[in-house]
Amino acid sequence: MSKSGRLFEIIQILRAADRPMTAQAIADALEVAKRTVYRDIAALQAMRVPIEGEAGIGYIMRPGYDLPPLMFDAEEIEAIVVGLAMLGRTRDSGLLNAADRAGRKIASAVPGHAGPLADRTLYASSWNTIPESETDTRFFREALRDEDRLRIDYKDAEGKASQRTILPLGMIYYIDAVVLAAWCELRADFRHFRIDRIAGADRLDTPFHDRAAALRRQWRETANLP
Template sequence: MRKASRLFEIIQILRLSKKPMTAQAMADRLEVTVRSIYRDIAALQAMRVPIEGGRGIGYIMRPGFDLPPLMFSIEETEAIVLSLALLERTGDEELKQAARRVNQKIAGAVPAPLRQTMENKALYAWGTVAPPPASFDLGLARRAIRDEQKLVLDYRDELGRATERVIRPIALIYYSHYANLVGWCELRQAIRNFRSDRIAHCEAGDAFFRGDGNRLRADWMSGWANPPA
């Protein structure tokens, strides 16, 4: 996590907390060292963010500090709530946790009437909840798409035939029972779809395809129909 993002996260944690937060608790949530938290707290205090406390007793945010408000209408807020609820139906555990954090952040930033809209739980997304893939990390795939990094797959097709694939991942499609990874397959020399439940193993490769992702996605969307892997 970049420092700027981490500073924002610390502010949000302290704003939403009802009791002092120790540096260790924040370090565990942000997956960084306690020393990093101490440095970040000192940096925020130097920027006149009203954080009080110290080592061993925890930190609190003095009342009255607010980030700029999020200007959402009621309909926009409901759209966000429903979209986040739909993420609960995916098998992507990282995204589900992220959705819960987004809900907390928005609830802490919007005016009281809109906060009530978010908290009244009047909007639901029903349907099958996809299980997490047994041998495929969806978070790894999303990061590889963002970073334009190649992935190495052990893949089995619909007949159970095993192959090793090196692919350039460009998209993830979430269905109710599984996810599809879309990428340029170096074995087939074409864009292919890889079902998450048929991926026996996946790891990040050593090579990248930076600058080529948008072109591959444009090629993929121009067809919208790709043969099976």
């Protein structure tokens, strides 16, 4: 999570708390070190955010502090709410946590008259879930962001195993599977790998920044993507 994201989350946590929050409790909620929370609290206080307290005792937010509203119209809010809800079927814990944070940001920042729209947007909880992967999907998303090569152990639909070195280019969320699009060095071509068929994966720490943009553009053209 970026520093700006952490600062926003700390504000949200303190606004929602009914008692002082310790730095450790905030750190656990954000999955960061306690020292990071101390630095972020100090940064917020320097920006005149009304946070009171100190290390070892806990922090509170003085009442009356509001964030500027997000100017979404009714349909935009409904689209966001439905999209966040549909992430539940991906089984991607990183995305689910991010969706929860995004939902709280929207709930706290939308104009008052728009908030109830989220309560009126319903969805079925019995969607068919995507098959679970041996590797946390966050691992692949991080490799995508860092443009880093991966070595994967893969089994195709017939159960035939192979080891591949790939350059990850994109993640595609289908109704019944999550697919990693990549340049496969073994086949010297673009390939699509179902995440639930990847038995193991390692980052090689050999980024391909110099090729990433061209490969991604070529892949999108080949796959007829916009």
